[in-house]
Amino acid sequence: MPPIISVRHLHKRFKILQRRPGLGGALVNLMAPRYSEVSAVEDVSFELDEGEVVGYLGPNGAGKSTTIKVLTGLLVPTSGEVRINGKVPWLERERYVREIGAIFGYRSTLWWDLPVIDSLELLQPMYGIPAERFRSNLREFSHLLDLDAFLNTPVRSLSLGQRMRADLCAALLHEPHLLFLDEPTIGLDVVAKEHIRQFILHINRQRGVTVLLTTHDLADVERLCERVMILDRGRLLFDGSLTTLNHRFESTWTLHVDFDAEYDDVSLPGLDPPFRQGLHAEYHFDHRQVTSAELITRLLERFRIRDLEVRRPPLEETIRRIYREKLLIN
Amino acid sequence: MRRQFSLYLRLISIQLRSQMQFRASFWTDVMTTGLLNFSYFFSTYLVLQRFGSIAGWTIAEMAFLYGMIEISFGAMDMIFSGFDPDSFSRFIRQGLLDQVLLRPVSVAVQVFGSAFVLRRLGRITQGALVLAFALINLPVHWTPLKLGLLPVMWVSQIMAMGALFMVGSTLTFWTVQRVEAINILTYGGVEVMSYPMTIYPRWMRGFFTYLIPFIFLNYYPALFILGKPDPLGLPAFTPFLAPLVGGAMLFLASRFWRLGLSHYQSTGT
Amino acid sequence: MRLFLHLVKLSILEQATYRTALVAGLATNFFWGLFRAAVIVALYNGRSEVNGLTLEGAITYIAVGQAMIAFLSLFGTFELMATVYSGSIASDLIRPTPLFFLWMARDLGHSLVNLVIRGVLLLGVFALFYPIALPETPLGWGWTALSLIIGWLVSYAWRFLVNLAAFWTPDARGIGRGAFALSQLASGFIIPLRLYPEWFSHLCYLTPFPAMFNTGMEVFLGALSGGQLVRALGVQLIWFLGLVLLSQWILRAGIRRLVIQGG
Numbered sequence: 001m002p003p004i005i006s007v008r009h010l011h012k013r014f015k016i017l018q019r020r021p022g023l024g025g026a027l028v029n030l031m032a033p034r035y036s037e038v039s040a041v042e043d044v045s046f047e048l049d050e051g052e053v054v055g056y057l058g059p060n061g062a063g064k065s066t067t068i069k070v071l072t073g074l075l076v077p078t079s080g081e082v083r084i085n086g087k088v089p090w091l092e093r094e095r096y097v098r099e100i101g102a103i104f105g106y107r108s109t110l111w112w113d114l115p116v117i118d119s120l121e122l123l124q125p126m127y128g129i130p131a132e133r134f135r136s137n138l139r140e141f142s143h144l145l146d147l148d149a150f151l152n153t154p155v156r157s158l159s160l161g162q163r164m165r166a167d168l169c170a171a172l173l174h175e176p177h178l179l180f181l182d183e184p185t186i187g188l189d190v191v192a193k194e195h196i197r198q199f200i201l202h203i204n205r206q207r208g209v210t211v212l213l214t215t216h217d218l219a220d221v222e223r224l225c226e227r228v229m230i231l232d233r234g235r236l237l238f239d240g241s242l243t244t245l246n247h248r249f250e251s252t253w254t255l256h257v258d259f260d261a262e263y264d265d266v267s268l269p270g271l272d273p274p275f276r277q278g279l280h281a282e283y284h285f286d287h288r289q290v291t292s293a294e295l296i297t298r299l300l301e302r303f304r305i306r307d308l309e310v311r312r313p314p315l316e317e318t319i320r321r322i323y324r325e326k327l328l329i330n
Numbered sequence: 331m332r333r334q335f336s337l338y339l340r341l342i343s344i345q346l347r348s349q350m351q352f353r354a355s356f357w358t359d360v361m362t363t364g365l366l367n368f369s370y371f372f373s374t375y376l377v378l379q380r381f382g383s384i385a386g387w388t389i390a391e392m393a394f395l396y397g398m399i400e401i402s403f404g405a406m407d408m409i410f411s412g413f414d415p416d417s418f419s420r421f422i423r424q425g426l427l428d429q430v431l432l433r434p435v436s437v438a439v440q441v442f443g444s445a446f447v448l449r450r451l452g453r454i455t456q457g458a459l460v461l462a463f464a465l466i467n468l469p470v471h472w473t474p475l476k477l478g479l480l481p482v483m484w485v486s487q488i489m490a491m492g493a494l495f496m497v498g499s500t501l502t503f504w505t506v507q508r509v510e511a512i513n514i515l516t517y518g519g520v521e522v523m524s525y526p527m528t529i530y531p532r533w534m535r536g537f538f539t540y541l542i543p544f545i546f547l548n549y550y551p552a553l554f555i556l557g558k559p560d561p562l563g564l565p566a567f568t569p570f571l572a573p574l575v576g577g578a579m580l581f582l583a584s585r586f587w588r589l590g591l592s593h594y595q596s597t598g599t
Numbered sequence: 600m601r602l603f604l605h606l607v608k609l610s611i612l613e614q615a616t617y618r619t620a621l622v623a624g625l626a627t628n629f630f631w632g633l634f635r636a637a638v639i640v641a642l643y644n645g646r647s648e649v650n651g652l653t654l655e656g657a658i659t660y661i662a663v664g665q666a667m668i669a670f671l672s673l674f675g676t677f678e679l680m681a682t683v684y685s686g687s688i689a690s691d692l693i694r695p696t697p698l699f700f701l702w703m704a705r706d707l708g709h710s711l712v713n714l715v716i717r718g719v720l721l722l723g724v725f726a727l728f729y730p731i732a733l734p735e736t737p738l739g740w741g742w743t744a745l746s747l748i749i750g751w752l753v754s755y756a757w758r759f760l761v762n763l764a765a766f767w768t769p770d771a772r773g774i775g776r777g778a779f780a781l782s783q784l785a786s787g788f789i790i791p792l793r794l795y796p797e798w799f800s801h802l803c804y805l806t807p808f809p810a811m812f813n814t815g816m817e818v819f820l821g822a823l824s825g826g827q828l829v830r831a832l833g834v835q836l837i838w839f840l841g842l843v844l845l846s847q848w849i850l851r852a853g854i855r856r857l858v859i860q861g862g
């Protein structure tokens with residue numbers, strides 16, 4: 001089966017006008033403008049198969065939103081090939097857009113002044129959704145997303161969480177096979193985020209919708225994505241499974257130990273001295289060099305232990321390290 | 331094509347519904363708009379009491395010019411509300427065009443459907459009343475041709491001024507801020523066309539003949555309908571050029587619009 | 600007083616940054632000036648004088664009108680009512696300076712910038728196309744300046760008053776539009792009042808509006824002299840004071856209403 005998304009050597013460069021200060025500068029600008037070039041996306045290639053849920057990560061300004069805009073047909077790239085559902089997004093905009101759903105976290109896709117239900121009903125003739133399919137989808141999504149409470153409220157009066165749920169419903173009513181989510185959980189509280197994630201999982205599993213999502217919340221990634229792509233300064237630095245990512249970079253684990261008796265020295269050879277507080281100690285170790293099982297065995301040989309726990313660093317921290325230490329630039 | 335049109339109607343009906351909600355203030359708005367616009371004609375009317383005529387045009391003939399263009403402009407302002415450069419530039423600045431691009435409908439249809447300011451009915455009504463005054467007081471020898479020319483004039487004028495609106499909006503794809511200068515052609519244009527073209531200095535008249543061909547939209551057809559001689563000696567078919575001029579302007583404007591849209595998609599403000 | 604001047608200065612600086620708007624405004628005014636001048640010439644149709652107004656005087660009137668429109672804010676201002684609607688008027692009301700003067704300072708700053716850029720500049724460019732009649736004596740200039748200043752005050756007081764409608768209705772914008780259309784017409788901005796039929800100009804003189812512009816122009820063109828001149832200026836002043844008193848009274852009522860509503 002051919003991949004549903006195919007991106008090859010995508011480049012997007014922007015020309016930024018250099019502003020010269022002062023009135024004289026403004027005049028000169030009008031006659032002889034000077035531009036500097038900024039590369040937002042640099043030689044990005046990837047493929048997505050149907051049914052995948054992929055996270056697209058990167059620090060701010062990495063080019064994530066630019067990529068999504070190209071993939072949704074909003075932006076024309078400087079060069080490169082993009083084929084989605086067999087179409088080139090920006091060339092066949094109207095036909096292409098009918099087959100995808102898109103949500104931008106910071107802006108609603110619904111009509112601001114209308115009640116939610118009016119907005120949703122407008123989508124039926126727009127996308128040409130057959131009446132009964134529309135009704136049944138609407139019923140299902142309203143139920144899953146708990147929209148009934150505010151179906152008659154104008155979109156501008158909704159809370160962020162409500163708006164996001166309404167947007168999700170709107171994006172899926174026409175049963176697209178592909179869903180683009182740009183920061184879908186931004187600004188939401190923990191409970192709301194969980195609801196959104198569950199919904200995304202549901203439509204992926206029940207309806208086989210392929211999902212590409214950009215997010216800053218790594219809990220989203222952990223919950224939803226088996227595969228992640230990491231972008232930094234326009235370049236794709238990593239494209240693989242979450243486990244690979246964890247394995248490759250998340251090296252320092254922590255072993256938390258509660259001792260049964262007071263010991264003077266609980267350090268282990270070959271390891272950094274542990275952090276101690278009363279009967280509690282924390283050992284940091286590189287799990288690629290020594291497994292937690294080994295470590296536990298060694299500890300049990302020497303000390304009487306009441307309780308232990310192995311903690312892996314959160315994805316958050318790993319990713320932060322990757323950005324900070326530029327671990328992927330090789 | 332038909333689907334796009336029926337979608338347009340749906341979008342418009344939503345606009346209409348929300349505007350009609352606040353009944354009382356809506357009607358006062360319509361009235362105020364009407365009175366406001368009428369005050370300009372009223373001042374002309376008063377002045378002509380003292381002067382009798384301007385460039386050989388009596389008050390009733392002036393009223394004809396004024397009434398015709400006011401009806402058209404009011405209608406254009408209503409239909410092309412979405413393309414009003416002031417509101418469109420705000421639209422672009424707020425990044426609302428992206429959500430339009432995500433829908434499987436042509437952008438132009440969505441922009442047309444995004445606004446329909448009913449308040450402009452005030453302008454249309456006062457124009458119609460002034461026109462009625464003109465027709466009552468004018469000794470026009472009506473023929474089917476002349477009668478047919480009236481709606482043709484309106485449509486041509488709507489197309490031409492709508493084209494200017496569209497151009498003004500398209501410019502914001504590049505400038506982001508609204509281009510105030512376009513108001514000279516739109517709001518200024520209405521006033522220019524409500525007077526006989528012969529009062530303007532040659533260079534100005536030339537501008538309105540060769541650059542922005544206003545002269546063919548109201549003045550020349552009016553000459554024909556009112557049976558007035560042509561002081562500029564142009565060919566006899568000139569009064570009938572209006573639809574061609576209006577159509578050509580709208581066509582060029584739509585091309586420019588497409589250019590602007592593709593520019594927006596390359597630079598993605 | 601010092602606060603007043605300071606606010607004026609701030610307002611000047613703010614307005615001066617709107618460069619593109621000023622240029623666009625200049626272009627617009629220039630066009631309208633040419634257009635209206637053409638209408639006047641056509642109206643006169645060879646007559647050298649109508650009702651005491653010469654052709655040159657009428658054209659000057661139009662040109663100065665366009666030059667002054669921004670200075671006098673003849674199309675109206677809606678900022679004060681916006682602060683009532685947004686609630687930010689509360690912070691202004693707390694200040695020791697009366698609201699009337701606060702806004703006057705802001706308005707004056709904007710007006711001064713417009714006077715220089717859109718006013719003087721426009722007149723200069725216009726003079727290249729049409730003959731402009733300027734006051735002939737320094738005294739003439741003096742009286743003109745005085746009359747225009749009082750005219751500005753009258754215009755300001757009227758705009759302040761109109762904006763106060765916001766205390767009573769959410770539709771103050773619509774009311775404002777209507778009110779400003781009326782003042783535009785009756786101030787002689789569209790057509791010099793002398794060119795209207797007598798009954799209409801007499802009607803206008805019952806309102807404060809001619810004091811905003813028409814009177815100033817008559818002084819400018821030297822159409823008034825001696826006792827007439829002084830009387831005209833006096834009338835302007837009286838209108839100004841009347842409007843001030845009225846606006847203060849209405850403002851107090853408006854504030855009371857605001858407080859009761861708990862806006």
